[in-house]
Amino acid sequence: MAARTIDGAAVAKRLREKIAEKIVARRVVPGLAVVLVGDDPASQVYVRNKGRAAEEVGMKSWTHRLPADATQKQLLDLIAGLNIDPQVHGILVQLPLPKQIDAQAIIAAVDPAKDVDGFHPVNAGRLSLGLPGFVPCTPRGCMILIREALPDLAGRKALVLGRSNIVGKPMMQLLLRADCTVMVAHSKTRDLPAECRTADILVAAIGKPEFVRGDWIKPGAVVIDVGINRIDNLAQPGKSKLVGDVAYGEAMERAAAITPVPGGVGPMTIACLLENTLWGALGEVMGL
Numbered sequence: 230m231a232a233r234t235i236d237g238a239a240v241a242k243r244l245r246e247k248i249a250e251k252i253v254a255r256r257v258v259p260g261l262a263v264v265l266v267g268d269d270p271a272s273q274v275y276v277r278n279k280g281r282a283a284e285e286v287g288m289k290s291w292t293h294r295l296p297a298d299a300t301q302k303q304l305l306d307l308i309a310g311l312n313i314d315p316q317v318h319g320i321l322v323q324l325p326l327p328k329q330i331d332a333q334a335i336i337a338a339v340d341p342a343k344d345v346d347g348f349h350p351v352n353a354g355r356l357s358l359g360l361p362g363f364v365p366c367t368p369r370g371c372m373i374l375i376r377e378a379l380p381d382l383a384g385r386k387a388l389v390l391g392r393s394n395i396v397g398k399p400m401m402q403l404l405l406r407a408d409c410t411v412m413v414a415h416s417k418t419r420d421l422p423a424e425c426r427t428a429d430i431l432v433a434a435i436g437k438p439e440f441v442r443g444d445w446i447k448p449g450a451v452v453i454d455v456g457i458n459r460i461d462n463l464a465q466p467g468k469s470k471l472v473g474d475v476a477y478g479e480a481m482e483r484a485a486a487i488t489p490v491p492g493g494v495g496p497m498t499i500a501c502l503l504e505n506t507l508w509g510a511l512g513e514v515m516g517l
């Protein structure tokens with residue numbers, strides 16, 4: 230039987246509507262500052278989408294652009310200004326950063342109370358301790374979609390494919406917090422297909438196009454595809470298309486529910502960023 234598609238675009242739209250309503254009801258104007266260093270085309274698209282989405286729900290947004298050869302000091306000075314700007318409730322420095330800049334030093338320079346990415350060591354630490362704090366947007370969006378498909382998570386076996394600080398590690402923490410039994414697999418994992426076949430919930434976040442094949446999926450599993458990979462479109466020579474980390478057509482035949490690419494996790498990341506920014510403006514994040 231074909232899997233149910235988890236419509237991330239629709240879930241994200243509902244979340245954005247709730248955020249817009251709350252902004253009106255609470256009479257706040259949340260402010261989101263997005264920082265882009267260099268001219269990576271994909272990052273430019275993401276940054277534009279984030280700014281536009283913020284304004285659509287009634288927030289203020291600013292995009293600060295620095296050249297690709299900007300120094301670490303320039304970026305630190307910019308962040309220091311945003312940290313003390315009372316109109317700014319959320320600061321997002323788009324990653325990856327150019328090689329001359331130490332990304333960890335930049336992440337650590339953002340005020341943890343404005344760290345809407347949830348990447349600061351304070352927020353990462355709070356997540357691992359089970360304390361309230363900003364949660365990274367992509368894993369939080371994945372959790373919402375998983376709960377859409379599978380309300381009762383306790384005792385389920387979840388496998389996270391990928392161990393990045395942005396997705397894999399926080400995803401592991403959130404699944405653990407939801408009482409799942411969690412495994413994190415990665416490039417050194419032995420017999421990855423066999424490990425995947427044991428998972429009731431499979432989250433793929435490795436950045437390899439259509440890497441997870443249909444026969445790696447446990448029948449009836451929930452599959453969350455975090456990958457956004459641009460590949461040549463063989464059906465239309467000269468054109469490209471977006472695919473996930475999962476071979477979608479094959480996985481459809483085995484999974485109970487699966488997120489598409491595009492229209493799955495991607496829109497949820499932005500909606501969760503807006504939610505974090507609203508919490509930052511309301512000063513409620515530490516009491517989540």
Ligand code: GUN
Nearest residue numbers: 321322323324325346366
């Ligand atoms: N680059 C890829 N994903 C992200 C994200 O969630 N936040 C930031 N700041 N950069 C990214």
